[in-house]
Amino acid sequence: MLALALSVTTASLCNEMIDAIRTSYPLSGEKYYLTNEQGEQLGDGAYIGGVPAAYTESDQLVIDVLSFVPVAAAPLYSALCIIAAVLLFYKNKLQEPLTELMEASEKISQNDLDFSIEYHSKDELGQLCKSFEIMRTTLAENFSEMWRQVEERKQLNAAFAHDLRTPLTVLKGYDEILKTNDNPAIRETAATMEKHISRMETYISSMSRLRRLEDTQPEYRTVLLQPFLSSLYESAKIVCKQREKNLYLQNHISVLQLSVDTDFVTQVSDNLIANAVRYARNMITISFALQDNGLLLSVADDGKGFDKNILQKAVSPYFTEETNRSEHFGLGLSICKLLCERHGGYLQIENVSNGAKVSAFFRSSSL
Helix, strand or coil: CCCHHHHHHHHHHHHHHHHHHHHHCCCCCCCEEEEEECCCEEEEECCCCCCEECHHHHHHHHHHHHHHHHHHHHHHHHHHHHHHHHHHHHHHEEEHHHHHHHHHHHHHHHCCCCCCCCCCCHHHHHHHHHHHHHHHHHHEEEHHHHHHHHHHHHHHHHHHHHHHHHHHHHHHHHHHHHHCCHHHHHHHHHHHHHHHHHHHHHHHHHHHHHHHCCCCCCCCCCEHHHHHHHHHHHHHHHHHHHHHCCEEEEEEECCCEEEEHHHHHHHHHHHHHHHHHHHCEEEEEEEEECCCEEEEEEEEECCCCHHHHHHHHHHCCCCCCCCCCCCCCCCCCHHHHHHHHCCCCCCCCEEECCCEEEEEEEEEECC
């Protein structure tokens, strides 16, 4: 309706301007007059079939433009009014619910469910927002239940580890008595019992250690990088020498200081080196580099690499490919992943052309 009114108004104004131009030009031709009985002319007379004088080029151009404007104005007004209607519809009907949904999606992607969607229209978008709110509520309830179960698991593991220590202590005492028996068969049985008791103690210690690490947060402090990285390399070199492996260093660090938790980095480095020496044939490479405002520590070995079928399971707690679990319970990579994530980073496991490579990233609080 607005486009129609504007089109009619524009056409009327253009026609008035054209008439004004045409009126300014006198007519030419024969002029006829009315006369009385005496033959006297009455009035000014009138032209019949008169021809207007020729327009100047500028006036002719103005007339042509004014004649074209109403033709072009109708679709132009229609397009502008349609755009204005769309913008008004978006502002009044779509902007608020879409903003609510976008903000809600961003918060959910950040694991933040402590919000609510406040849009109560009865249209389709209102129904969508209502469904989204139901989904958020369900997710929040599921997450709460999941965290409750995780905490219960932690407490159960802690109680389990604590309660096992007493019977193990008793068994160790009986085992010591049996080892002093004169019967060789009994002493052999006692030796076997000692191995399994020791294994159980190691398992309980690993459970307690993992629980403590789950509650640990990094303590950032600025350190001189080169001396710290040298200490990591020297520690790795000792382990490799004991297992008769060659260790190579790649240091790409160019800054002097970095704010990290040295205990986290040291523990991850020790675990990765301990894993690498078990599987490497001859060579292990430890690399240090800066990446995305943090420290990237990589350890590669020339072993057989990870089985493709279990590559994603390698960081799961208590998962290991080894059949002999008397000393190794499959917690090394799981602990490394946990420490890296606590430090704002990640743990990446991959197979390379000549073995396996594990990269640990620790995000710095500041550079």
